[in-house]
Amino acid sequence: MTNSNQIISASPRIPAAAYALCLCIGLIGANSLALAPIAPQVAASFGSDVPTVMSASAAFGIGTAASALLLAGLIDRFGPGRILRFSLLVFIAALAASAAAPALPAFIAAQGLAGLAAGVALPSIYTLAALASPAGRESDTLGVVLSGWTLSMVAGVSLSAVIADLIGWRMVYGIVVAAGLAAVTGIATLAAKGAAAGRSAPSPLSALRIPGIAPLLCACAAFMASFYGVYGYIGDHLHQGLRLPVSAGGLLALCYGLGFGAAAFLDRWIDRFGPARLLPALFMAVCGIYLLMAAAAASYVALLAVAFVWGMANHAALNVLIVRLAALDPARRGAIMGLNSGVTYLALFVGTTGFGPLYARAGFAALAGLAVVLMLMAALAAGLAPRSSATSRL
Incomplete structure (x- = not known):
């Protein structure tokens, strides 16, 4: 009996909070991914075209990057639990405004507001994941939280078009609003998590002075730009290049999401071998x-x-990257995660806009070739990042 108890105590359970945070990630991811497959219906309802409707996605991305870079310092001042609860309420209100938008400008403005809320919510989620994880199970816990991206890929991409066909595109946002209210209830116990420093909230940009953060953020930028640059055009490659129906892109996104979720079993090995070696x-x-x-x-x-x-x-690499960043300075995790989110969404903008001309001239294989170059840069930057004692133990 004693041995059994020792084994249990030596392997603490992943906290229930991780699953609530997973749902929060899923909500934000679903909003960022759901527009593409329903854009034709949205455009028809507003008497516009798809490229103009997709400017709402750009508004969401720019809003997310801006608030992550300028406002994430509030997390360290007021505590991540309180900030997450407030930002989720704003995010839900923005989704409700998206569903009820009477005209396209109102829809774009609502998505911009959703981005501002998401830019603070994402670093709050990652900070809470680091705080809630038991010692020795940091990557396992973060892996559960990151599985929210799987939810968004499966539900946001695969189901949004079906829902729009059955009951209209506005109900896509209505359903996400209902899920968001459930998420707010789920994180109620997290409101007091994380000590509020009570000091002024400097810009996350000031965290650039933390030793080791610059090469990791460079690696993040290359990693994310390669992903969004390739992912943004693979659907068109299937439709225009391979002459497949639009639904073929949904199945590919589903395969990606299932792979992202299936990698959760690898997370325990991250803690054993150390993220600094693995990245x-x-x-x-x-x-x-x-x-x-x-x-x-x-x-x-x-x-x-x-x-x-x-x-x-990508699941394993993202997990390790966030663990390394979070360990650089525990007292400033909010600012660091804000920089991570800001760089990620700037990379989304750069990747989708920068890869476009190359795709038009040289085709999809050339995009994969450019992604290879970016990932070599990411690996080099990660290798140059110093291995502090904190990150080596994580």
Whole structure:
């Protein structure tokens, strides 16, 4: 009996808070991914075109990056639990405004407001995940939280078009609003989590002085730009290049999301081997996947298989990257996670806009080739980041 108790105590359970945070991630991800498949219906209802409607997605991304860079310092001042609760309420209100928007400008403005709320909510979620994780299970706990991106890929991409066809695109946002209210209830016990410093809230940009953060943020920028640059055009490649129906892109996104979720079993190995050692190797693995993607560009079945492995590798790499960043300075996790979110959404903008001209001129395989170059840069930057004692133990 004593041995059994010792084993249990040596392997603490992942806290229930991680699952509530997973739902929060899923909500934000669903909003950022759901517009693309329903954009034709949204455009028709507003008497506009798809490119103009997709400017709402750009507004969401810019709003997220701006608030993450300028406002995430509030997390360290007031505490991540309180900030997350407030930002989620604003996010839900913005989604309700999106569903009720009478005209396209109002819809775009509502999505911009949702981005401002998401830019503070995301670093709050990552900070709370670091605070809630038991010693020795940091990556396992974060892996559960990151599974929210799987929820958003499956529900946000795969189901939004179906829901829009059955009951209209406005109900897509209505359903996310209902899920958001459930999430607010789920995080009620987290409102007091994280000690509020009670001091002035400096800009997260001031955290750039923390030793080791610059190369990790450079790695994050290259990693995210490669993902969004390739993901943003793979659907059009399937439709225009391979002459497949639009639904083919949804199945590929589903494969990616399932791979992202399936990688959760790898998280326990991260804590055993140490994120500082693993991050460059994981970035090189993602680099190899883009090479495979370039070779498989003409085969839909091969791309589905590569997408599944792509999701697994990206899950592991994102997990390790966030663990490394969070360990740099525990007292300033909010600011650090704000920088991470800001860089991520700036990379979304740069990736989708920068990869577009190359795709138009040289095709999809060239995008995978550029992603290979970016991932080599990410691996180099991660290798140059110092291995502090804190990150080595995590």
